[in-house]
Amino acid sequence: MKKSIASFLLGTALAVTTAGAAFAQDKTVKIGALSDQSGLYADLGGPGSTLAAQMAVEDSGLAAKGWKIDVISGDHQNKPDIGTAIARQWFDVDKVDVIVDVPNSGVALAVNNVIKEKNGVYINSGAATSDLTNAQCSPNTVHWTYDTYMLAHTTGQALVKAGGDSWFFLTADYAFGAALERDTTAVVTANGGKIVGGVKHPLNTPDFSSFLLQAQASKAKIIGLANAGGDTTNSIKQAAEFGIGKGGQKLAALLLFLTDVKAIGLETAQGLNFTETFYWDMNDQTRAFSKRFADKMKSNAPPTMVQAGVYAGVRHYLKALDALGGNPHDGVKVVDKMKSMPTEDDLFGKGEIQPNGRTIHSAYLFEVKKPSESKGPWDFYKLVGSVPGDQAFTPLAESKCALLKK
Amino acid sequence: MQALYAQLLVGLINGSFYALLSLGLAVIFGMLNIINFAHGALYMMGAFVAYFLLSLGGINYWWALLFAPIIVGIFGMILERTMLQWLAGLDHLYGLLLTFGLALIIQGVFQNYFGSSGLPYSIPDALKGGMNLGFMYLPIYRGWVVVFSLVVCFATWYLIERTRLGAYLRAATENPTLVRAFGINVPRMITLTYGLGVGLAALAGVLSAPINQVRPLMGENVIIVVFAVVVIGGMGSIMGSIITGFALGVIEGLTKYFYPEASNTVVFVLMVLVLLVKPTGLTGRAA
Numbered sequence: 001m002k003k004s005i006a007s008f009l010l011g012t013a014l015a016v017t018t019a020g021a022a023f024a025q026d027k028t029v030k031i032g033a034l035s036d037q038s039g040l041y042a043d044l045g046g047p048g049s050t051l052a053a054q055m056a057v058e059d060s061g062l063a064a065k066g067w068k069i070d071v072i073s074g075d076h077q078n079k080p081d082i083g084t085a086i087a088r089q090w091f092d093v094d095k096v097d098v099i100v101d102v103p104n105s106g107v108a109l110a111v112n113n114v115i116k117e118k119n120g121v122y123i124n125s126g127a128a129t130s131d132l133t134n135a136q137c138s139p140n141t142v143h144w145t146y147d148t149y150m151l152a153h154t155t156g157q158a159l160v161k162a163g164g165d166s167w168f169f170l171t172a173d174y175a176f177g178a179a180l181e182r183d184t185t186a187v188v189t190a191n192g193g194k195i196v197g198g199v200k201h202p203l204n205t206p207d208f209s210s211f212l213l214q215a216q217a218s219k220a221k222i223i224g225l226a227n228a229g230g231d232t233t234n235s236i237k238q239a240a241e242f243g244i245g246k247g248g249q250k251l252a253a254l255l256l257f258l259t260d261v262k263a264i265g266l267e268t269a270q271g272l273n274f275t276e277t278f279y280w281d282m283n284d285q286t287r288a289f290s291k292r293f294a295d296k297m298k299s300n301a302p303p304t305m306v307q308a309g310v311y312a313g314v315r316h317y318l319k320a321l322d323a324l325g326g327n328p329h330d331g332v333k334v335v336d337k338m339k340s341m342p343t344e345d346d347l348f349g350k351g352e353i354q355p356n357g358r359t360i361h362s363a364y365l366f367e368v369k370k371p372s373e374s375k376g377p378w379d380f381y382k383l384v385g386s387v388p389g390d391q392a393f394t395p396l397a398e399s400k401c402a403l404l405k406k
Numbered sequence: 407m408q409a410l411y412a413q414l415l416v417g418l419i420n421g422s423f424y425a426l427l428s429l430g431l432a433v434i435f436g437m438l439n440i441i442n443f444a445h446g447a448l449y450m451m452g453a454f455v456a457y458f459l460l461s462l463g464g465i466n467y468w469w470a471l472l473f474a475p476i477i478v479g480i481f482g483m484i485l486e487r488t489m490l491q492w493l494a495g496l497d498h499l500y501g502l503l504l505t506f507g508l509a510l511i512i513q514g515v516f517q518n519y520f521g522s523s524g525l526p527y528s529i530p531d532a533l534k535g536g537m538n539l540g541f542m543y544l545p546i547y548r549g550w551v552v553v554f555s556l557v558v559c560f561a562t563w564y565l566i567e568r569t570r571l572g573a574y575l576r577a578a579t580e581n582p583t584l585v586r587a588f589g590i591n592v593p594r595m596i597t598l599t600y601g602l603g604v605g606l607a608a609l610a611g612v613l614s615a616p617i618n619q620v621r622p623l624m625g626e627n628v629i630i631v632v633f634a635v636v637v638i639g640g641m642g643s644i645m646g647s648i649i650t651g652f653a654l655g656v657i658e659g660l661t662k663y664f665y666p667e668a669s670n671t672v673v674f675v676l677m678v679l680v681l682l683v684k685p686t687g688l689t690g691r692a693a
Binding site: 038039040041042043044046173199200201202204205206207209210211213214216217229230233234237238241242243247259260262263264265267268298299301 | 408409412413416417419420517518519520521522523524525526528529535536542543545547548617618619621623624627628659662663666667669670
């Protein structure tokens with residue numbers, strides 16, 4: 001009897017090890033694109049991000065090498081509880097390997113914890129909070145495209161240096177707005193400016209007139225918009241209505257996306273300065289990709305930087321899997337591999353992933369064109385400057401990420 | 407102190423939208439006994455119709471103020487004829503669920519085609535610019551919204567409460583059989599009333615198009631607040647909904663000044679208080 005138990009245990013152990021060996025050759029991958037599919041961030045991420053992930057899979061050429069890669073999508077509705085519930089279900093039931101996109105910093109930080117717990121891979125492109133690779137960094141997380149630190153140190157810094165030394169903030173009242181205000185405040189004060197006031201407004205506010213009047217009354221030189229999507233477009237549109245530009249105050253659109261400019265219209269948006277890390281009309285490669293992308297979009301819109309980041313992130317992820325020779329279904333291992341390889345793609349150019357998970361690539365300062373300068377339905381930006389990645393993003397010495405203390 | 411005046415005025419502007427929308431809801435509830443959850447979606451359609459009239463037909467804002475309510479009103483009447491009329495006499499819940507479903511479908515269809523970030527609609531040239539009132543810079547367009555809404559609200563109140571047509575209408579809701587006996591086509595009158603209520607929503611949509619984005623979800627945010635307005639004012643009370651609409655706009659404006667974080671919730675806090683103290687609403691009669 002003892003002998004049979006022993007042989008049973010031995011047999012099981014053998015089975016487990018052979019199964020482990022089989023996993024190393026496993027070439028199945030499941031990608032979950034988790035985004036706001038129908039709310040205020042749906043156009044800058046949403047279905048376009050799912051498409052970007054699918055295009056990355058097609059362009060990777062891994063199907064020809066025997067890989068089977070699926071992309072599924074989910075709608076977190078900008079609610080952290082829904083986001084984490086979907087993430088759990090994806091890992092536990094659907095056996096998803098990697099979650100991509102996830103705009104809305106509140107949801108993004110909540111999902112970050114789930115992915116770490118489940119040892120999945122997290123390639124975030126849509127969320128802004130720099131905490132993802134700073135205080136709340138995780139060995140399973142890679143943050144592509146942009147973050148609040150970068151926005152503050154590009155747009156924010158440029159405005160302070162141009163003489164905008166007193167600021168009033170309109171801040172979206174959740175994790176993202178708080179992070180953007182905090183990071184921008186640090187830049188403003190470090191450059192000798194001061195913050196004269198601010199209001200926190202609820203997410204998805206249709207009317208900003210009360211807040212704009214307070215900003216106007218503050219006499220601050222710069223009104224910093226620490227909000228995004230529909231909130232930013234409404235702020236800018238209504239600020240023009242209240243004659244804020246004419247009164248000598250300047251708006252700082254700290255975070256502005258291509259789709260936002262479309263919604264505001266060039267008439268009102270012209271002259272705004274802001275920062276993005278991707279624009280469809282940068283070079284031949286970005287134009288070629290954007291054309292392919294727009295042809296597949298229902299709205300025929302070219303990709304936003306968030307969608308471009310999803311594409312680039314998934315491409316790099318698949319390169320890492322290819323280099324590993326199979327899918328180990330081990331998030332930390334895959335992310336370590338991603339960090340060990342330099343990033344390079346048609347959309348963001350050359351870059352790297354730092355040990356804290358932050359992807360470093362160039363950032364560009366743009367200005368919105370005048371209506372007379374625009375030659376097509378999406379011809380909106382003029383390039384006015386660029387900042388190399390190592391100056392745009394959090395220096396490792398300043399990062400509080402626990403992964404750096406190893 | 408100056409800032410306070412400015413906030414009061416801004417509150418009045420937002421109150422104009424609440425008043426126009428809650429008025430339409432009150433008319434529909436008072437006359438048809440339907441809790442029209444599709445109101446926000448129809449408001450959104452008004453704004454979209456204005457956008458299309460301009461971008462496709464070159465028809466300007468002023469004509470849109472006339473045509474958009476008519477077009478959306480006709481759409482509303484079709485809804486009433488084909489669906490809502492079969493619910494007459496049933497529990498309120500049926501109408502609520504049906505219109506809620508319709509709202510989701512309408513919003514979904516628009517979102518599918520136009521995305522979520524919205525389309526630009528500029529302020530008409532005649533109403534561009536603003537004037538300095540000393541305590542604030544008032545955009546002329548906003549001033550226009552307040553004046554125009556007040557006129558429309560008063561006209562609607564007058565139509566229903568002070569004219570013969572209004573009297574028929576009110577009689578028809580009290581006792582349709584008797585009114586029909588006088589040779590009045592009650593179902594047609596009900597349909598037209600629904601069209602009127604929907605037209606008011608569309609009108610509010612056109613008015614808001616230059617201020618907010620023309621976007622599929624624009625009605626979703628506002629409808630919940632407007633329902634609270636109707637509940638506070640007293641379900642079905644025409645004057646109650648107008649006054650409450652403006653008053654809540656002002657209260658919300660003051661909240662934005664004193665404690666902005668609560669500006670989304672203050673209306674509902676008031677609603678709870680009113681329901682606790684006077685469940686029929688401020689001007690409502692006991693059922």
